[in-house]
Amino acid sequence: MPHPSNLTQGILTKRIPCWPFADPKGRHIVGWDEYTATGGHVGLRKALALKPDEVTEEVKKSQLRGRGGAGFPCGLKWTFLPKVTIDASGKESNAGQRYLAVNADESEPCTFKDRLLMDFDPHLLLEGIAICCYACRIPTAYIFIRGEYHHQAKVLEKALAEAYAKGLFGKQGLLGGSMTGKGESFAVDCYVHRGAGAYICGEETGLLEALEGKRGWPRIKPPFPAIKGLFGKPTIINNVETLSHLPSIIENGADWFCKQGVTSTIGGPPSFGTKLMGVSGHVNRPGVYECELGIPLRTLVESKDYCQGMRGGKKFKGAIAGGISMGVLGPDQFDAEMDFDIGRKYNVLGLGTACPTVFDEDTDMVAVARNIARFFKHESCGQCTPCREGSGWLYQLMSRIEGGEAKTKDLDLALEVATSMGSMPGTTICGLADGNNWAIRTIINKFRDEFEKRVKPTFVPVKMTVGAGARG
Amino acid sequence: MAWITKNSGGMKIETRQEPYLTPAMRDTLSRNILPRYETKHGALLPTLHTIQHEYGWIPHQAMMEIAAFLDIAPSQVVDTASFYEEYWLRPKGRHTISVCRSLACEFCGQPELTEAIKKKLGIDVGETTEDGEFTLIEVECLGSCDSAPVALIDESLHEWLKPDNFLAKIDEARKHGAHGHH
Numbered sequence: 058m059p060h061p062s063n064l065t066q067g068i069l070t071k072r073i074p075c076w077p078f079a080d081p082k083g084r085h086i087v088g089w090d091e092y093t094a095t096g097g098h099v100g101l102r103k104a105l106a107l108k109p110d111e112v113t114e115e116v117k118k119s120q121l122r123g124r125g126g127a128g129f130p131c132g133l134k135w136t137f138l139p140k141v142t143i144d145a146s147g148k149e150s151n152a153g154q155r156y157l158a159v160n161a162d163e164s165e166p167c168t169f170k171d172r173l174l175m176d177f178d179p180h181l182l183l184e185g186i187a188i189c190c191y192a193c194r195i196p197t198a199y200i201f202i203r204g205e206y207h208h209q210a211k212v213l214e215k216a217l218a219e220a221y222a223k224g225l226f227g228k229q230g231l232l233g234g235s236m237t238g239k240g241e242s243f244a245v246d247c248y249v250h251r252g253a254g255a256y257i258c259g260e261e262t263g264l265l266e267a268l269e270g271k272r273g274w275p276r277i278k279p280p281f282p283a284i285k286g287l288f289g290k291p292t293i294i295n296n297v298e299t300l301s302h303l304p305s306i307i308e309n310g311a312d313w314f315c316k317q318g319v320t321s322t323i324g325g326p327p328s329f330g331t332k333l334m335g336v337s338g339h340v341n342r343p344g345v346y347e348c349e350l351g352i353p354l355r356t357l358v359e360s361k362d363y364c365q366g367m368r369g370g371k372k373f374k375g376a377i378a379g380g381i382s383m384g385v386l387g388p389d390q391f392d393a394e395m396d397f398d399i400g401r402k403y404n405v406l407g408l409g410t411a412c413p414t415v416f417d418e419d420t421d422m423v424a425v426a427r428n429i430a431r432f433f434k435h436e437s438c439g440q441c442t443p444c445r446e447g448s449g450w451l452y453q454l455m456s457r458i459e460g461g462e463a464k465t466k467d468l469d470l471a472l473e474v475a476t477s478m479g480s481m482p483g484t485t486i487c488g489l490a491d492g493n494n495w496a497i498r499t500i501i502n503k504f505r506d507e508f509e510k511r512v513k514p515t516f517v518p519v520k521m522t523v524g525a526g527a528r529g
Numbered sequence: 530m531a532w533i534t535k536n537s538g539g540m541k542i543e544t545r546q547e548p549y550l551t552p553a554m555r556d557t558l559s560r561n562i563l564p565r566y567e568t569k570h571g572a573l574l575p576t577l578h579t580i581q582h583e584y585g586w587i588p589h590q591a592m593m594e595i596a597a598f599l600d601i602a603p604s605q606v607v608d609t610a611s612f613y614e615e616y617w618l619r620p621k622g623r624h625t626i627s628v629c630r631s632l633a634c635e636f637c638g639q640p641e642l643t644e645a646i647k648k649k650l651g652i653d654v655g656e657t658t659e660d661g662e663f664t665l666i667e668v669e670c671l672g673s674c675d676s677a678p679v680a681l682i683d684e685s686l687h688e689w690l691k692p693d694n695f696l697a698k699i700d701e702a703r704k705h706g707a708h709g710h711h
Contacts, residue, residue: 154567166631166670199565204615205627205671207684248565253574253613256669270566270573271605272612288567337633337674344675381632414633414674428635432669438612 064317067347068305068331069298071095073177075347077362084177086212089219092180098225098232100304104188105231108238109149112192116303118311120329124170125160125259125296126380126409128397130326135193137283138291149239152194156287158268158294159186161202161209162252162259165380166432168410170333171297173345175202175209178301179216183247185300187231188307190245193293198247201264204254213249220247256436260487261294262286263438274440275487298333319351321398328396328408335412339371339420340364350396350411354386357395358415371417375503379409381429382492384499385422386413404502406495422504423511426497427455433493443478444490450474451497458511466515468508472501542589549591550598554579558598569599573609577616586617614668622657622664624702627681630667633674638691642678643667645692649699662703 066078072095074083092098104112117132142150159182163171174182186198202210220226224233230242237243255273257263262276265287286292306314318329328350335345340358342365348357354376358364367373376386378393384405386393393403400407416425434452439445454471457463475494478484485491501508562575576599580591587610596603610616628634628643643654646665650658657664673679676688680695682702687695 163672164670167633167674168670169672169674172672203672204613205668205681207681208686246565251574251578253578253615254668255613267574268566268571269568270570270599270601270609272609288571290567335675337677338636343677377632412674414636416636420636425632425636428630428632432631435669 064331064347064349068317069174069181069301069333070178070345070347072181073173075173075345076342077346077360081344086176087178087180089180089216089223092178096308097180097304098184100306100308101184101187101191101232102235104191104303104307105235105237105243109192109194111238112188112307115307115311116192119306119314120311120327121299121302121306121314122326122328122397123296124298124302124332124410126165126382126407128408131295131299134283134295135189135293137281138193138293139284141194147240149194154197154288154290155193155195156290156292157186157190157193157195157198158261158264158282158287158292159198159200159300160259160261160264160294160296161200161206161213162264163206163297163410164203164256164259165382165410165412166429167335167337167377167414168380168412169335169337170345170410170412172206172209173333173335174297174301175206175213179213180220181301181304182213182297183216183220183225185303186247187225187245188303189293189295189300190247191231191237191243194243195293196243196245198245199250199268199287200247201250201252201258201268203258204252210249210251217247217249255438256432257438257487257489260489263487264294265292272438274438277486302330317349319349319394319396321396323398323401325398325401328398332395332411334395335410336364336415337412338376338415339368339417340415341366341368348395351394354393354395354413355391357413358391364415367415367417369417371419374416374418374420375422376416377412377414378403378405378407379411379413380492381414381432381496382488383407383409384495385425385503387503405499406491421459422500422507423455423459426500426508427452427459429496429500430455430493433489433496437489437493441485441487441490443484444493447474447478447490448493451493455497458508461511461513463512464515465509465512468501468505468512472498475501542593544590548594549580549584549588550576550594554583555598570601570605573599573601573606574613577606577610577613581616585623586620623662624683625664625666625681626699627666627668627671628654629669629671629673629677629679631670631674634670634678637677639678642680642690642692642695645696646699649696663699 072087074081113135121131122128141152226247228244230244234242252258258267258273260275263273267273282292315329320327331347332350337343373391390403397408430452434448437444437448475497479491480488563572580587592606596606678690679688
């Protein structure tokens with residue numbers, strides 16, 4: 058079932074050679090001059106000619122959903138910021154200090170899509186940041202990049218230096234102080250802020266804490282960041298890929314964007330646009346592909362345009378849906394469509410980052426569960442007891458099952474632990490524990506026979522009385 | 530994240546005359562980094578990065594100096610420094626080898642890679658070689674799953690690793706005696 062695609066070139070990857078459009082061998086870092094010569098900043102110029110609210114309206118109309126994992130509508134998120142008043146002459150009240158925090162803390166295991174954008178086309182992200190800042194009236198943006206992305210941080214720093222030198226950012230106003238639809242220029246400062254190795258900082262409020270110099274403990278919501286975020290000011294947090302979509306949406310219009318991707322088949326919100334899908338694991342040609350949302354996983358894996366089949370001709374056994382938090386797709390779910398319906402249709406948490414790791418028939422799913430459980434035990438920030446303790450128990454249980462020392466009842470205990478922690482049962486502040494429990498639950502449920510083979514039957518003591526007492 | 534048992538009141542802090550946070554560092558931070566944040570506390574991560582990068586770890590004395598520099602309590606510095614894994618509160622080797630142990634890497638050959646490195650260096654994960662050259666650690670996803678397994682030597686990422694080709698990279702790092710801290 059090939060996915061019908063009209064794309065002849067990438068949109069996010071216009072300047073980054075990617076299969077199926079071009080050979081990745083030609084990749085290089087796109088500098089300012091090359092960026093502007095290849096259609097760069099057209100979207101931003103168009104945005105600056107509009108009023109900020111008109112930009113927001115266009116993004117809302119595109120129904121662009123966040124690419125960081127949760128799929129929350131980007132334009133809608135922007136409208137949660139406090140309203141500015143506009144007087145009869147069209148003059149806006151000062152929106153005051155607000156912040157944009159760019160989430161470049163790509164730490165979800167199996168996810169490596171934002172890295173591609175930062176590696177090779179940093180000015181696309183910077184243009185997206187400028188558009189978002191203008192639409193949301195934000196004068197200060199921080200790119201929060203994970204500590205392990207040393208090279209990417211350097212690429213961004215260099216691109217930022219270029220962008221400042223060319224007048225994109227800085228006190229003269231966006232794009233050299235261009236007049237905007239607001240009737241004046243609008244100045245934005247943008248900085249790189251490096252993380253220091255903590256998965257939890259990808260959680261939006263954990264990220265804000267890290268920006269404030271504190272340990273990355275997520276905050277209780279409400280208040281939501283759009284009202285009270287970084288340093289107590291209204292703050293928007295958007296993912297790198299989400300922001301990188303903005304230039305083409307503004308340039309070509311929301312209607313154009315809605316022609317890519319798919320509508321929901323189950324009455325949910327649509328999955329419009331393209332998505333970077335990073336495929337890893339046991340396939341012939343792993344890598345990042347730009348696909349329209351809705352492409353079946355089977356096509357992604359088997360098509361000669363994409364991953365070119367399973368490695369060594371092995372059979373498909375399962376796949377991580379999109380980052381390990383999302384849980385696994387079982388052997389009978391190879392045809393799952395990669396869009397935002399996937400969670401409800403295939404019993405996983407969601408599309409996540411749309412970066413599947415594919416497993417062949419030889420993969421030990423108990424070991425997969427143990428690896429995932431260890432990750433969450435290691436990365437639980439320790440703030441909420443159910444997550445801190447539960448993630449440790451799950452890891453111990455999975456290790457025991459893998460080592461052949463567990464009993465049947467341990468499987469049920471694992472499921473019980475998994476269902477009683479997380480923000481969805483309401484026992485934790487953030488969603489880390491949800492990711493943990495969805496991963497473990499879906500693996501046990503979809504591969505239960507493998508787990509049962511590894512555990513010893515539970516001895517159930519039966520109350521028996523013998524001898525004289527037996528008669529009564 | 531890491532839970533570290535904090536040393537109690539009886540603990541002795543090793544001090545030296547010369548400050549870790551040098552006047553040059555203070556100057557650069559004051560001019561380029563502090564103005565970026567609404568509070569001085571906001572500059573704590575970049576300040577810790579500066580120390581980590583220069584010395585390869587963050588001595589207690591440096592944390593005291595940072596606290597005074599940013600007008601925050603030493604406990605706030607310790608709180609943050611002990612939370613993030615990239616900050617080392619004890620000295621480590623000149624080069625750090627960080628092997629990714631997350632999902633894609635484990636199932637594409639990481640366990641054999643780690644074993645080969647352990648054997649070559651004669652240390653376990655988390656240890657430093659006796660000559661102080663290498664510290665070996667395992668880390669979570671490095672965001673390069675399509676080229677698994679991967680590892681960092683200091684700040685450089687190495688992809689598509691097999692035990693043989695990576696062991697040669699380690700020798701190269703040893704030869705280039707350059708400052709490898711990050």
